[in-house]
Amino acid sequence: MAMLELENVHTYYGNIHALKGLSISVDEGEIVTLIGGNGAGKSTTLRTISALQRPRIGKIVFEGEDVTTAPPPEIVRKGIVHVPEGRRIFGRLSVQENLEMGAFTREDKQEIIESMEHVFQLFPRLEERRKQTGGTLSGGEQQMLAVGRALMAKPRLLLMDEPSMGLAPILVEEIFNIIREINQQGVTILLVEQNAHMALSIANRGYVLETGQIQLAGLATELAASSVVREAYLGGG
Amino acid sequence: MKRTSLESGLLIGCLSLFFIVLGVTSLTGSLVQDWFKLSSPILGGWLLLFLMTFWGGTLAFKKSPSKSWSETLRTGLSVGLVAGIMLALTIWGLGTLNAQAVPIREWLVQLTPAAIAMLTMGRAPVVAALLMFVVMLLAGIGGAAWAYAALHYQWRSVLNTRWLSARESVINMSLVQKYQQHQYSKQIAYGVGALVLLTAPLYLGRYWNYTLGTVGLYVILGLGLNVVVGMAGLLDLGYVAFFAIGSYTMALLTAPQPHDIVMSFWLALPIGVLLAACAGVLLGIPVLRMRGDYLAIVTLGFGEIIRILSKSDVLTDFSGGPRGVRAVGGPMLFGLNLNNEFYFMYFIILGIIIVAYATHQLQRSRVGRAWMAIREDEDVAEAMGINTLKYKLLAFAMGSGFAGFSGALFASRNKFTGPEDFTLLVSINVLSLVIIGGMGSIPGVIVGALVLKGLPEMLRQLDDYRMLAFGGLLVIMMILRPEGLIPSSRRKMELHDDESEALVPDVLVEGGEV
Numbered sequence: 001m002a003m004l005e006l007e008n009v010h011t012y013y014g015n016i017h018a019l020k021g022l023s024i025s026v027d028e029g030e031i032v033t034l035i036g037g038n039g040a041g042k043s044t045t046l047r048t049i050s051a052l053q054r055p056r057i058g059k060i061v062f063e064g065e066d067v068t069t070a071p072p073p074e075i076v077r078k079g080i081v082h083v084p085e086g087r088r089i090f091g092r093l094s095v096q097e098n099l100e101m102g103a104f105t106r107e108d109k110q111e112i113i114e115s116m117e118h119v120f121q122l123f124p125r126l127e128e129r130r131k132q133t134g135g136t137l138s139g140g141e142q143q144m145l146a147v148g149r150a151l152m153a154k155p156r157l158l159l160m161d162e163p164s165m166g167l168a169p170i171l172v173e174e175i176f177n178i179i180r181e182i183n184q185q186g187v188t189i190l191l192v193e194q195n196a197h198m199a200l201s202i203a204n205r206g207y208v209l210e211t212g213q214i215q216l217a218g219l220a221t222e223l224a225a226s227s228v229v230r231e232a233y234l235g236g237g
Numbered sequence: 238m239k240r241t242s243l244e245s246g247l248l249i250g251c252l253s254l255f256f257i258v259l260g261v262t263s264l265t266g267s268l269v270q271d272w273f274k275l276s277s278p279i280l281g282g283w284l285l286l287f288l289m290t291f292w293g294g295t296l297a298f299k300k301s302p303s304k305s306w307s308e309t310l311r312t313g314l315s316v317g318l319v320a321g322i323m324l325a326l327t328i329w330g331l332g333t334l335n336a337q338a339v340p341i342r343e344w345l346v347q348l349t350p351a352a353i354a355m356l357t358m359g360r361a362p363v364v365a366a367l368l369m370f371v372v373m374l375l376a377g378i379g380g381a382a383w384a385y386a387a388l389h390y391q392w393r394s395v396l397n398t399r400w401l402s403a404r405e406s407v408i409n410m411s412l413v414q415k416y417q418q419h420q421y422s423k424q425i426a427y428g429v430g431a432l433v434l435l436t437a438p439l440y441l442g443r444y445w446n447y448t449l450g451t452v453g454l455y456v457i458l459g460l461g462l463n464v465v466v467g468m469a470g471l472l473d474l475g476y477v478a479f480f481a482i483g484s485y486t487m488a489l490l491t492a493p494q495p496h497d498i499v500m501s502f503w504l505a506l507p508i509g510v511l512l513a514a515c516a517g518v519l520l521g522i523p524v525l526r527m528r529g530d531y532l533a534i535v536t537l538g539f540g541e542i543i544r545i546l547s548k549s550d551v552l553t554d555f556s557g558g559p560r561g562v563r564a565v566g567g568p569m570l571f572g573l574n575l576n577n578e579f580y581f582m583y584f585i586i587l588g589i590i591i592v593a594y595a596t597h598q599l600q601r602s603r604v605g606r607a608w609m610a611i612r613e614d615e616d617v618a619e620a621m622g623i624n625t626l627k628y629k630l631l632a633f634a635m636g637s638g639f640a641g642f643s644g645a646l647f648a649s650r651n652k653f654t655g656p657e658d659f660t661l662l663v664s665i666n667v668l669s670l671v672i673i674g675g676m677g678s679i680p681g682v683i684v685g686a687l688v689l690k691g692l693p694e695m696l697r698q699l700d701d702y703r704m705l706a707f708g709g710l711l712v713i714m715m716i717l718r719p720e721g722l723i724p725s726s727r728r729k730m731e732l733h734d735d736e737s738e739a740l741v742p743d744v745l746v747e748g749g750e751v
């Protein structure tokens with residue numbers, strides 16, 4: 001049984017029909033990537049899963065439980081954590097305060113401290129800058145902070161929205177290495193990317209999304225080889 | 238001559254003119270005359286102007302990039318020159334007009350013949366103007382030289398070491414040592430503070446108990462709005478509505494007219510708080526789904542609706558109409574009538590302590606962190622699993638409850654309440670005092686209320702110009718301290734970026750763009 005399952009999900013923004021009958025699944029331990037052009041509905045898919053947006057039709061099942069109508073705090077408690085698009089960190093709070101915010105739904109102080117140590121192991125840069133305000137971090141550091149903050153919620157399924165956006169190639173590499181490392185530590189990952197090449201290189205499976213519908217699905221290696229993907233997202237190569 | 242020093246001179250000159258027009262110079266003059274039993278107010282007034290320009294000289298020196306002696310002289314000279322010309326012209330003009338018996342005070346109330354005589358020292362306008370020019374030149378140069386000396390001879394650090402060694406010898410005295418070793422020293426300090434606060438109403442007298450009581454009621458209002466605006470970041474422009482609800486609840490429940498319920502003060506007080514908090518929640522449920530500008534506009538409308546309702550003739554039988562409610566009841570305790578400003582001062586002090594303590598605890602709690610996240614980025618706060626609507630409602634309910642508390646005390650103390658007590662100006666005043674004090678800072682609210690509501694009372698003479706002075710103060714303060722008088726550490730960091738950067742160790746900067 002899949003860890004996460006979306007069945008025929010339709011999401012609207014007012015009259016705008018953003019997701020038109022989306023069905024995807026993610027198995028425990030996988031990295032699944034969602035690729036597609038601008039406005040395809042990738043972010044909307046993640047927002048629908050984390051309950052920031054409600055589907056009008058359809059069903060979302062997480063670990064056998066129907067979570068279609070669960071509010072965001074409950075979703076986070078169940079272990080689905082969203083790293084929003086565009087490094088939305090708390091710019092005026094310190095790095096440490098940002099991380100503490102990530103653990104908002106958790107109670108056990110000792111465990112929270114352990115999680116923070118874990119985040120600092122993954123991102124030693126953040127530890128050096130604990131007291132610095134988020135807004136003064138560099139772009140790459142802000143992305144690390146956004147990921148670290150999500151890890152503070154102790155996710156079982158991490159939803160990542162374009163973590164490589166606007167970063168220099170060497171940093172993209174670094175971020176992707178860290179995503180792989182987080183996955184190896186047992187966190188399932190649903191990764192939205194425009195950088196299809198990088199995304200398909202670390203994912204097990206992938207979906208190609210166009211105007212709110214799945215165009216293509218398959219193993220990452222198959223997708224990387226398919227002519228549709230090569231032409232549309234891998235620069236025709 | 239440097240542009241910056243001319244600017245400093247201009248700023249100081251304008252400020253001095255502002256002071257003259259507002260009568261601050263005359264006031265200082267008469268205060269100094271009183272204190273030192275002088276024969277005339279001239280010395281005090283001129284001293285104030287001298288000190289202003291002196292200060293301008295030190296400011297200009299700090300801004301000037303070169304700290305050489307000749308540059309210092311030039312800086313001070315240009316400040317003195319600009320301020321001197323402005324003031325000399327003013328004095329010459331005022332003196333001449335006064336001599337021709339032009340009724341200046343018809344336009345500018347504070348510029349009485351006596352005030353002008355103080356400025357001209359009773360001499361011919363030209364003489365006084367020349368004298369003023371020379372004095373200002375000296376003041377500007379003096380200020381710059383003072384700053385130069387302070388920098389080069391490090392008087393401050395010398396003074397500091399003296400002070401430290403003096404302190405050390407005091408600490409060595411056994412009594413002080415005992416005090417410091419005492420594990421309750423902090424509590425003792427609090428105790429002394431509380432004692433001063435609790436005995437203050439005894440020697441303040443009627444007038445000051447009333448005046449400072451009003452300031453205290455504004456402190457409670459400010460602490461409440463600080464939760465809503467400063468902590469949760471929700472711009473509420475109709476805050477006065479909840480003050481009104483608390484006030485009217487107290488009035489209608491305890492006054493013989495129009496309802497003849499005549500309930501006890503002690504029962505009406507919590508009901509007023511509760512009703513105000515409920516009104517906050519009821520307004521909040523639909524409104525808090527909106528963001529930013531919309532929230533401000535809707536709350537603004539709500540405030541006006543409440544005021545207009547309270548004023549409406551149709552509701553006269555229910556709420557007293559335009560004439561308000563008279564004979565509002567006061568507190569009784571063990572058969573003792575506590576209904577005067579003296580006892581109310583105690584209620585208000587107690588109220589401030591409770592409210593300040595509660596908000597302080599909340600700020601550091603989980604709730605405070607949720608508010609902080611919502612203020613910073615509501616979407617992300619939601620993604621972090623924070624129930625944003627719940628926490629926003631909580632902030633609204635608390636702020637409104639505190640306003641209701643303040644309103645109930647207000648109505649009971651004044652023994653009267655009416656629509657005119659609840660104009661938009663109240664909301665604006667409370668918001669201003671929160672901003673002046675420093676958003677999100679509890680001590681800031683207290684200082685802000687003292688400055689905004691207390692200062693005009695203390696400077697009664699300013700009354701006609703209160704709004705002008707208030708506006709001027711706001712502008713000056715926003716230039717000098719944009720983060721507020723006692724900012725929370727966060728705001729300070731954010732608005733003084735240039736300074737805070739220096740706090741980041743070089744090691745961290747070295748890494749460069751990552």
Ligand SMILES: Nc1ncnc2c1ncn2[C@@H]1O[C@H](COP(=O)(O)OP(=O)(O)OP(=O)(O)O)[C@@H](O)[C@H]1O
Nearest residue numbers: 013016018036037038039040041042043044045194
């Ligand atoms: N808040 C909103 N209100 C109205 N329409 C929206 C909103 N957010 C997204 N949309 C629309 O929904 C569609 C899908 O948007 P979405 O943000 O999910 O795209 P995306 O695949 O993440 O694109 P990108 O790669 O540019 O981030 C778009 O047509 C967009 O215009």
Ligand SMILES: [Mg+2]
Nearest residue numbers: 042043044085
């Ligand atoms: Mg997107």
